[in-house]
Amino acid sequence: MTELITPYWLFASLIWVAIGTMSAGTLFLMGIFIREKIKNTLW
Amino acid sequence: MSEPFLDLGIVWTLLGGFSVMWIVLGIVWSRKSKGTAGYLFAGRNVGLALVTATLMATWVTGNTVLAAPEAAYTLGLWGMLGYTFAGFGLFLFAPLAVRIKKLMPNGFTSGDFIRMRYGRTAWVIFFAISAVYFGGLFITVGMGAGLLLESLSGIDYRVGMLLVVVVTTIYTLLGGMRAVIGMDFIQAMLIMISLIAVAFLVYNTFGIQQIYEGLEENKPQALNLLLPAGLLYAWNTGLMSMGEVCHSNLWWMRAYASRPTINFRGFMLSGVIWMTVPLTTGAIALAALALPEEFVIEQVNMVFPVVASTLLGKVGAALVLIIVFAALASTLSSLLTTTAAAFTQDIYRQFQNPKANDDQIRKVSRLWVGILAGATILLSWNYVTSLYQILLFTGALVGSTVWPVCAGLYWKRANGKSAFLAMLLGSVSGLSFYFLVSSFAAALIGFIVSALVTVVGTAVSKTEFQWSTLQAAGTIEQEIMK
Numbered sequence: 001m002t003e004l005i006t007p008y009w010l011f012a013s014l015i016w017v018a019i020g021t022m023s024a025g026t027l028f029l030m031g032i033f034i035r036e037k038i039k040n041t042l043w
Numbered sequence: 044m045s046e047p048f049l050d051l052g053i054v055w056t057l058l059g060g061f062s063v064m065w066i067v068l069g070i071v072w073s074r075k076s077k078g079t080a081g082y083l084f085a086g087r088n089v090g091l092a093l094v095t096a097t098l099m100a101t102w103v104t105g106n107t108v109l110a111a112p113e114a115a116y117t118l119g120l121w122g123m124l125g126y127t128f129a130g131f132g133l134f135l136f137a138p139l140a141v142r143i144k145k146l147m148p149n150g151f152t153s154g155d156f157i158r159m160r161y162g163r164t165a166w167v168i169f170f171a172i173s174a175v176y177f178g179g180l181f182i183t184v185g186m187g188a189g190l191l192l193e194s195l196s197g198i199d200y201r202v203g204m205l206l207v208v209v210v211t212t213i214y215t216l217l218g219g220m221r222a223v224i225g226m227d228f229i230q231a232m233l234i235m236i237s238l239i240a241v242a243f244l245v246y247n248t249f250g251i252q253q254i255y256e257g258l259e260e261n262k263p264q265a266l267n268l269l270l271p272a273g274l275l276y277a278w279n280t281g282l283m284s285m286g287e288v289c290h291s292n293l294w295w296m297r298a299y300a301s302r303p304t305i306n307f308r309g310f311m312l313s314g315v316i317w318m319t320v321p322l323t324t325g326a327i328a329l330a331a332l333a334l335p336e337e338f339v340i341e342q343v344n345m346v347f348p349v350v351a352s353t354l355l356g357k358v359g360a361a362l363v364l365i366i367v368f369a370a371l372a373s374t375l376s377s378l379l380t381t382t383a384a385a386f387t388q389d390i391y392r393q394f395q396n397p398k399a400n401d402d403q404i405r406k407v408s409r410l411w412v413g414i415l416a417g418a419t420i421l422l423s424w425n426y427v428t429s430l431y432q433i434l435l436f437t438g439a440l441v442g443s444t445v446w447p448v449c450a451g452l453y454w455k456r457a458n459g460k461s462a463f464l465a466m467l468l469g470s471v472s473g474l475s476f477y478f479l480v481s482s483f484a485a486a487l488i489g490f491i492v493s494a495l496v497t498v499v500g501t502a503v504s505k506t507e508f509q510w511s512t513l514q515a516a517g518t519i520e521q522e523i524m525k
Contacts, residue, residue, distance in 0.1 A: 018322035
C-alpha cells in the first residue's frame, strides 16, 4: 500500500492551527459581540 | 454499558442549572420579540457576532463532539481532517446566502423559493424530501440526546431525551428565533472555551513530540496521508454536508434573518470556526491513540470524555457534559423554529389561510413548535436503529436538491420540469443505490443524476425566469400574484 507518513513539522502545525484558530475565533467572536453591543448593532 | 463519568448529584446540578438559565433567558428575550419578523427571523437584521455563532453552534451537534474524535481514533489524522470537510457546506452556502437575501428580502422558507421559482409540482417533491430529512434529523437529535446523556452521566435514556427536548422547546416557544440565536451564542462560547481548555491541557501535559512519537510507534497508519479509507471518508463527508446545507430551511432562515451586508462573512467565518471543533476534538483523540497506557478506551465513541476525565477528573467530565448538552440544545432549538416556520408558511399560509395576519402566523408557528417537539419525543421514545444509517438514508435524498437549488438561484433558464425530474430521478437513484449497492455513496449518486438532469434540462430550455418575481416572497402579494 502507498504510504506518505506525515512529517513531525506538519503534524505539530496542524495541532497548533487547530487550537490556535479556535482560540482566535473565540476571542474574535467575543470582540465583535462587544463592539456590536456598544454600537447597538447586535440585532 | 461502561460506568458513567459523573455522580448523579453533580449531573443534575449541572443540567438543572443550565436548564433554568436557558429558560429564564428565553423569557427575557421573548419580551423583545415583536411580530412574526421578530419571532421567526429575530428582526431580519442580525449582526455578524450572533450570525456567526448561531451558524457554528447549529452545525455543532452531539455527533460533532463525540463522532469526530471517534473518527480520528479509528482512522487517524485523516479521520480528524475528514470530519472538518463538513465545513465546506457552510462555505458553499456563503455566496448563496447573499443571493437569497438579495432576491427574496422578505422570504420565509426554502420552500418559498422552490414554489415561486419552479411551481407547485417541483415544490411537492422538494417539501417531501425536506420533511424526510428533518424527520430523520429530529430522530437523530432526540435519540442522540438520550444516548449521550445516558453514556456520560448514567441518567435514564428517556429522562435525558425528555430533558433536552422539553427545556429546548420551552425557550424556543417563548423567545422564537431571537432566543435561539441568543442562546446559540452562549452555547457556542461554552463549547469553544471548554474544548480549548481540554485540548491545551492534553498537549501541555504530554507535548506534541511525545504524542507524535507515540503514534509512530503504536499506530503508524494513523499518520499516513494517503490512507484510502480516510480520503474516501473526507470526500463523502464534504459532499453530504453540501447537500444538507443547500436545501435546508435551517440555513435559508438564517440567511433571511441576517443583515445583508454580513451574510457572506458570517457563513465563511462560521465555517472556519466550525472546522476547528472536529480538528480540536480529533487532536484530543489522537493523544489517546498515541498513548494507550495513559487512556483506557472501552467504547470508541467515548474517547473524548475518557481523555477529558482522565486529565481533569470530574471537572473534565463536567466540561464534556456541558459541551454535549449545549450542542444538542442549539441544534434542536434551530430545528424546531425552522421546521415550524416551514409548516406555517408552506402548508398553513399556502393551503389554509393565505391572508393570515401577523398574529395568526406567530400563533400557528408556536403550535407547530409544540407539535414537532411532541413528535420528536414519540419518535425517539424507543432506540430502534443506527443513527448513522438514518443520516445516510436522508443523504440519499438531499443530494438531489443541490443542483436544482443552485441552478435556480443563478440560471435564468433553469425550469420547473427539469428541477422536478432532477429531484425525482436523483432521489430514486440515490435510494436504489442505498438499498441495493452501498449506503455510503447514495448521496453522491443522487447528486450526480440530479446534476445531469438539471444541466441538460436547463441547456435545452428556452424559457427565461424573471428574477423580480421573487421579490414578493413571504408577502401577501405573493398569493395575489398566483
